[in-house]
Amino acid sequence: MQFKAMILDNAEVSPGYWRMRMTAPAEMLAAKPGQFVMVRVNPSIDPLIRRPFGVFDVGMHQPAYTGAVAQPYLEILYRVVGKGTGMLSDLHENDILDVLGPLGSGFDNGPAGEEKLIVGGGVGLAPLYLLAKELVKDSPVRLFAGGRSKDDVLCITEFERLGVECYTATEDGSLGECGLVTKVLEGRLDATGNKGQICACGPHGMLKAVAAIGAKRSVKTQVSLEGYMACGMGACLGCVCQGAEHSAENPDYRCVCTEGPVFEAAVLKWEGN
Amino acid sequence: MKPDMSVEIGSLKLRNPVMTASGTFGYGEEFSQYVDLEKIGAFVTKGLSLKPRAGNPTPRIVETPGGMLNAIGLQNVGIDAFIQKKVPFLRSVNTPAIANFFGYTPDEYAELASRLDDIPEVAALEVNISCPNVKQGGIVFGTDPNCAASVVAACRAATKKTLIVKLSPNVTDIVEMAQACEGAGADALSVINTLTGMAIDLERRRPVLANITGGLSGPAIKPVALRMVWQVARAVKVPVIGIGGIMSATDALEFILAGATAVQVGTASFVNPGAAQEIAEGMEQWLAARGIADIKSLIGALEG
Numbered sequence: 047m048q049f050k051a052m053i054l055d056n057a058e059v060s061p062g063y064w065r066m067r068m069t070a071p072a073e074m075l076a077a078k079p080g081q082f083v084m085v086r087v088n089p090s091i092d093p094l095i096r097r098p099f100g101v102f103d104v105g106m107h108q109p110a111y112t113g114a115v116a117q118p119y120l121e122i123l124y125r126v127v128g129k130g131t132g133m134l135s136d137l138h139e140n141d142i143l144d145v146l147g148p149l150g151s152g153f154d155n156g157p158a159g160e161e162k163l164i165v166g167g168g169v170g171l172a173p174l175y176l177l178a179k180e181l182v183k184d185s186p187v188r189l190f191a192g193g194r195s196k197d198d199v200l201c202i203t204e205f206e207r208l209g210v211e212c213y214t215a216t217e218d219g220s221l222g223e224c225g226l227v228t229k230v231l232e233g234r235l236d237a238t239g240n241k242g243q244i245c246a247c248g249p250h251g252m253l254k255a256v257a258a259i260g261a262k263r264s265v266k267t268q269v270s271l272e273g274y275m276a277c278g279m280g281a282c283l284g285c286v287c288q289g290a291e292h293s294a295e296n297p298d299y300r301c302v303c304t305e306g307p308v309f310e311a312a313v314l315k316w317e318g319n
Numbered sequence: 320m321k322p323d324m325s326v327e328i329g330s331l332k333l334r335n336p337v338m339t340a341s342g343t344f345g346y347g348e349e350f351s352q353y354v355d356l357e358k359i360g361a362f363v364t365k366g367l368s369l370k371p372r373a374g375n376p377t378p379r380i381v382e383t384p385g386g387m388l389n390a391i392g393l394q395n396v397g398i399d400a401f402i403q404k405k406v407p408f409l410r411s412v413n414t415p416a417i418a419n420f421f422g423y424t425p426d427e428y429a430e431l432a433s434r435l436d437d438i439p440e441v442a443a444l445e446v447n448i449s450c451p452n453v454k455q456g457g458i459v460f461g462t463d464p465n466c467a468a469s470v471v472a473a474c475r476a477a478t479k480k481t482l483i484v485k486l487s488p489n490v491t492d493i494v495e496m497a498q499a500c501e502g503a504g505a506d507a508l509s510v511i512n513t514l515t516g517m518a519i520d521l522e523r524r525r526p527v528l529a530n531i532t533g534g535l536s537g538p539a540i541k542p543v544a545l546r547m548v549w550q551v552a553r554a555v556k557v558p559v560i561g562i563g564g565i566m567s568a569t570d571a572l573e574f575i576l577a578g579a580t581a582v583q584v585g586t587a588s589f590v591n592p593g594a595a596q597e598i599a600e601g602m603e604q605w606l607a608a609r610g611i612a613d614i615k616s617l618i619g620a621l622e623g
Contacts, residue, residue: 096589
């Protein structure tokens, strides 16, 4: 689906990280956690290519004046990394964006009642909020959020409001445990005897560590990947990742955009990548 | 009054001059949600080889000002899977599907041309000659007139369908290449493929693309493409299909004026999946607003 979205709110939630709410068609409310949208920042040719963003949240926006009609919204959480996201952060309420989505596969929610361990690194939290919102309906959910410093750990209050038990870790010790969030995750798995399933999104190094933890402890693990992509629809073949059995002789490339972005960690190749 | 937008490329009759470029439109089906395929002239499928090809490691694409570089490495399902999995969809669409293909020896090209000739759902063939010739030290077929002519002649002998040759712009003299291909039996020429380019990550002191170099496409290359279409169209009798950075109906019409009989929309489909249809409709509106009855009257109608 392609639609024009009007920005309702665009705010910096932590230095360099922004959260944007925009109008969306009602179909967007059915977006699955883990799906993404491709946003055209402006109609000019620079930047030319759309930017992919995980769906942070969808819902009904209730304007704060009497008699106003509620209307569906889409939220994205993004980090300013270059020209495109820089321009995005300069936009204001009532500015118009061109959006494609929801695209890609979503997370598999898994059995009700089972403990769900959500692991997010930095802006990797983006697709995990909608996931947590879904999962808390029938399962205990724990969030493990990590980053370099406290500025990279985002929106923890929102997760707590959902009833999610939140654990944080930072590499500089400015928030939560000092060190990697994967260590905290392992602590929980030790305590429960490797119960539950893991859903993770974040930098490649973190996902690789999480995949290794899941494999070693036989805990089902899903990861949401990022990729450089031009189209988001399986045509440009820019965003591919390698399947577990990939080799030069028997290549197995998967499109992050259409076959992912969510994959079972076990179906992907991690060593050497 | 509705302008006549139809054009002919060899024996291929198109309802309008707008096609999609190979590698930017999958096998057609991927975009069917966004484009009414029966509102465009034709679509060109992702380049095919005899055997499936894995393509290059990532990163494969990077954005550059007004364009993008890609080094996909011709990843494709191969001709067998194409016939099994992709052709059934082509049958369901009342729009010509053009199969783009490539090989590494003239024999491979000929074999593919022959196999594609047997597929009724394939309306025409577009041969990509921007590949290295493994039999001749890796020289790119499309950069040597004799090499290019030998490939085109081999394909010509293997198919009766309309044979389009997609020219590489990475040559000293594109007119010489165009004439060599025309002389070897090409029915039409697609001008141009991507321009070889490079992007560097300064802080890491590394090339951005895993393949180091890649093909530049998008609006950044439009002036180069227009110039080459103009040069080629004046020098050959066969129709020219203009490609390179077309984002709008006015871009497309500029190529027609420069001498193109039809155009292909490529990178624009990534940015706006409905681009090809919007461009076709926009061209028709442009003609109608000016009382121009037939798009063919604009082909090569550049003045001065």
